[in-house]
Amino acid sequence: xxxxxxxxxxxxxxxxxxxxxxxxYSPKMLAVCFRFAHNREDAEDMLQDGFIKVFLQMxxxxxxxxxxxxIRRIMVHTCINHLKKNKRFNESVDLIQASSAQVRExxxxxxxxxxxxxxxxxxxxxxxxxxxxxxxxxxxxxxxxSGMLDIEESTSRSQYTRARQxxxxxxxxxxxxxxxxxxxxxxxxxx
Amino acid sequence: MKxxxxxxxxxxxxxxxxxxxxxxxPSDKVWSEVHRSLHTRRRGFVAGMSLLxxxxxxxxxxxxxxxxxxxxxxxxxxxxxxxxxxxxxxxLSAFNPTAFPSIQNAANRASRNHTQNIxxxxxxxxxxAENASAVYAGNExxxxxxxxxxxxxxxxxxxxxxxxxxxxxxxxxLSLNQQGTNAVLLPETPDVAAAIEVSEKSATQTHxxxxxxxSWEIYISPTLNTRHLDGIEYQxxxPSIQNAxxxxxxxxxxxxxxxxxxxxGYDLGGNILYRLSNNFSxxxxxxxxxxxxxxxAYNSNRPQASAALNSYFGYIADSLANTGISRTINPKNxxxxxxxxxxxxxxxxxxxxxxxxxxxxxHLGANIQPSxxxxxxxxxxxxxxxxxxxxxxxxxxxxxxxxxxxxxxYRVGGIRWELGPMVRYQILSTYKNSYPLxxxxxxxxxxxxxxxxxx
Numbered sequence: 241x242x243x244x245x246x247x248x249x250x251x252x253x254x255x256x257x258x259x260x261x262x263x264x265y266s267p268k269m270l271a272v273c274f275r276f277a278h279n280r281e282d283a284e285d286m287l288q289d290g291f292i293k294v295f296l297q298m299x300x301x302x303x304x305x306x307x308x309x310x311i312r313r314i315m316v317h318t319c320i321n322h323l324k325k326n327k328r329f330n331e332s333v334d335l336i337q338a339s340s341a342q343v344r345e346x347x348x349x350x351x352x353x354x355x356x357x358x359x360x361x362x363x364x365x366x367x368x369x370x371x372x373x374x375x376x377x378x379x380x381x382x383x384x385x386s387g388m389l390d391i392e393e394s395t396s397r398s399q400y401t402r403a404r405q406x407x408x409x410x411x412x413x414x415x416x417x418x419x420x421x422x423x424x425x426x427x428x429x430x431x
Numbered sequence: 432m433k434x435x436x437x438x439x440x441x442x443x444x445x446x447x448x449x450x451x452x453x454x455x456x457p458s459d460k461v462w463s464e465v466h467r468s469l470h471t472r473r474r475g476f477v478a479g480m481s482l483l484x485x486x487x488x489x490x491x492x493x494x495x496x497x498x499x500x501x502x503x504x505x506x507x508x509x510x511x512x513x514x515x516x517x518x519x520x521x522x523l524s525a526f527n528p529t530a531f532p533s534i535q536n537a538a539n540r541a542s543r544n545h546t547q548n549i550x551x552x553x554x555x556x557x558x559x560a561e562n563a564s565a566v567y568a569g570n571e572x573x574x575x576x577x578x579x580x581x582x583x584x585x586x587x588x589x590x591x592x593x594x595x596x597x598x599x600x601x602x603x604x605l606s607l608n609q610q611g612t613n614a615v616l617l618p619e620t621p622d623v624a625a626a627i628e629v630s631e632k633s634a635t636q637t638h639x640x641x642x643x644x645x646s647w648e649i650y651i652s653p654t655l656n657t658r659h660l661d662g663i664e665y666q667x668x669x670p671s672i673q674n675a676x677x678x679x680x681x682x683x684x685x686x687x688x689x690x691x692x693x694x695x696g697y698d699l700g701g702n703i704l705y706r707l708s709n710n711f712s713x714x715x716x717x718x719x720x721x722x723x724x725x726x727x728a729y730n731s732n733r734p735q736a737s738a739a740l741n742s743y744f745g746y747i748a749d750s751l752a753n754t755g756i757s758r759t760i761n762p763k764n765x766x767x768x769x770x771x772x773x774x775x776x777x778x779x780x781x782x783x784x785x786x787x788x789x790x791x792x793x794h795l796g797a798n799i800q801p802s803x804x805x806x807x808x809x810x811x812x813x814x815x816x817x818x819x820x821x822x823x824x825x826x827x828x829x830x831x832x833x834x835x836x837x838x839x840x841y842r843v844g845g846i847r848w849e850l851g852p853m854v855r856y857q858i859l860s861t862y863k864n865s866y867p868l869x870x871x872x873x874x875x876x877x878x879x880x881x882x883x884x885x886x
Contacts, residue, residue, distance in 0.1 A: 253469070253470075255466060255469075255470065255823070255824045256824040256825070256863075256865075258465075258466070258469065259462065259466070259824050262462055262465065266456075266457050266461070266462075267454035267455055267456050267457075268451070268454055270454075270455040270456070270457045271450070271453040271454050271455045274455055275450065280455075283455075284457055284458060284460070284461050287457055287461055288461045288464050288465055291461075291465045292465055292468050292469065295465070295469055296469075352449065353449075354449045354450065354451075354452035354453035355453055357446065357449040357450060357453070358449075358450060358453045361450070376443045376446050376447065377446060377447045377450045377451075379447075404442075407446075408442075
């Protein structure tokens with residue numbers, strides 16, 4: 241079934257088309273929700289709410305952009321609302337101020353599995369994680385993030401810097417990316 | 432979302448790419464909840480139908496427990512026995528009936544026999560005992576009632592009974608003869624318009640005065656359920672998918688692949704009947720049907736169950752791919768599954784009294800039943816008839832059933848008992864048109880019911 245046919249079916253409230261759409265996008269969207277959520281159950285709740293919104297607001301989708309991007313934005317907003325509702329992230333977002341951390345320019349080897357990266361992201365405090373998810377992965381600007389999370393733009397920036405530093409530390413500790421010393425050694429060897 | 436300059440550095444780019452590669456598969460519960468939320472009409476329908484069923488049951492219960500519900504209740508009080516007639520009779524409302532138990536018993540008997548019939552023609556009683564008068568509804572007493580007036584001489588009376596209308600406090604005198612078996616409405620004073628004897632004969636006649644066209648019935652039918660299957664006709668499959676990697680059995684009869692042993696189910700419902708003539712009645716109501724059939728299958732390691740689908744939206748050919756839960760052919764691990772169907776129907780039909788008069792009658796009936804399927808967990812057979820799988824989206828929600836019945840009825844008191852065979856056939860396939868296999872359910876059984884006229 242083509243995407244156009246699925247969308248038409250969803251607009252007519254056909255259960256078969258809705259199920260097809262769900263089966264097509266739910267694995268990816270659950271991964272999105274899982275990055276924001278506290279646990280898998282919360283992620284599934286977010287996914288459920290998100291898909292209900294998708295189907296109910298299907299008529300508002302304009303075929304200008306990619307449909308996946310549209311669904312993804314709905315999911316992300318649903319996740320944020322869910323977190324706000326459950327007051328899961330306020331404590332760490334508001335209280336922890338970023339230090340003047342120096343951001344390193346690391347790269348992630350291709351051998352590293354996606355699940356390993358997601359597992360590392362989920363080790364971050366939920367406030368850091370939320371900002372990192374929104375900025376680095378979902379592509380929102382700090383201004384948009386400040387509006388979504390009701391925080392200052394500068395807070396969003398500092399949270400992101402700190403989150404990124406922590407993530408890199410985790411990746412290094414898990415040997416998923418080389419640490420500074422290894423990198424230096426490698427550069428020396430090349431020279 | 433405004434365009435941000437993505438991927439400020441390599442790390443962010445890689446982070447995004449890696450994160451996007453990650454996928455997780457949600458549990459079945461999530462889709463169930465989403466589906467339920469989106470199709471709330473079904474819940475509304477079920478609630479509405481439940482209310483209607485409850486209404487019919489309440490009506491039936493009211494009629495059974497208190498058959499004279501819509502008639503006025505009368506209290507029987509006994510006036511003094513052998514009390515001389517006098518224009519200056521004492522105030523009857525002050526009379527104490529407990530002093531005359533024997534007469535009261537007679538009065539009770541009389542009231543049991545006749546209360547319902549006596550009270551109906553009268554809409555009000557005015558004045559005290561001295562000038563009590565009976566006013567007939569429509570201000571005119573029918574001829575058959577008039578003929579009974581005054582047939583009992585006044586000196587035959589052994590007791591006068593006062594019927595007191597509940598709630599209103601107004602009274603009317605009623606007289607018993609010496610046997611206490613016939614109640615006579617008598618004028619206490621010369622200015623009373625009429626005295627009416629209500630004998631067994633007149634009671635029957637009075638019955639006929641009522642408009643008794645409506646009645647209700649409740650029935651239950653234990654049924655045997657089976658199904659008729661029409662296999663996939665290869666030439667009917669959209670040509671664009673005939674070469675698809677889906678195995679379609681071209682020549683074998685699908686009925687040879689499946690177990691068709693009948694299973695037990697039941698129908699339960701209620702109808703309101705409207706008598707068009709002496710022999711014909713229209714009826715409509717609600718019915719809950721539980722039907723099922725067995726599936727003999729075998730456990731397997733979850734094969735792929737594919738079903739070729741007819742054109743879905745427009746001319747887009749498609750197929751359904753799902754994970755099978757069981758196989759139709761396998762010498763090991765035989766399992767007995769069953770497909771259950773819970774349907775709510777609204778039968779509308781006609782009933783014909785073929786023969787009989789009085790207590791025993793013979794009826795034929797036919798109806799059409801718009802039906803709604805309440806559950807969505809039936810198994811679906813794959814195109815190669817090898818596997819079963821659950822696919823709720825393929826089940827048809829709305830359907831039509833046709834029903835036929837023949838029954839004898841026997842009247843006991845005010846209730847007519849009915850017993851006879853019935854058959855119910857599902858006109859449209861259980862599955863949607865896009866699924867090429869056609870399945871029509873058939874139930875046959877014995878219908879036991881009872882009906883009562885609404886007065």
